[in-house]
Amino acid sequence: MKRASLISLAASVPLLLSSCDAHIGSKHIDLPWWVIVLIIASSVGISLFAANHEITKNKYKCKECGKTFYPTMRQAVFSLHAGDERVFKCPHCGRKGFCIKQ
Numbered sequence: 216m217k218r219a220s221l222i223s224l225a226a227s228v229p230l231l232l233s234s235c236d237a238h239i240g241s242k243h244i245d246l247p248w249w250v251i252v253l254i255i256a257s258s259v260g261i262s263l264f265a266a267n268h269e270i271t272k273n274k275y276k277c278k279e280c281g282k283t284f285y286p287t288m289r290q291a292v293f294s295l296h297a298g299d300e301r302v303f304k305c306p307h308c309g310r311k312g313f314c315i316k317q
């Protein structure tokens with residue numbers, strides 16, 4: 216019990232002691248570091264959610280076999296792209312190359 220409370224105290228001390236100076240125009244604001252982390256993490260989370268919603272809802276057509284498929288979020292994030300075309304491995308024929316957005 217005593218050890219657990221010491222660990223939680225040690226973990227919370229950096230949250231209380233650290234801060235970031237923010238200069239917005241002529242104003243000087245002292246923000247705790249976790250506010251900055253929270254803003255950045257929520258921005259990244261919203262961006263990933265929007266990208267997932269936008270990319271994975273589109274069908275892509277293989278240039279080799281002509282069949283269509285929906286890419287996964289992982290495939291879409293790590294694929295090369297130019298315009299509306301992205302490089303995917305076709306789940307039907309196995310060809311890897313540019314696929315056209317439908």
Ligand SMILES: [Zn+2]
Nearest residue numbers: 277280305308
């Ligand atoms: Zn194919």
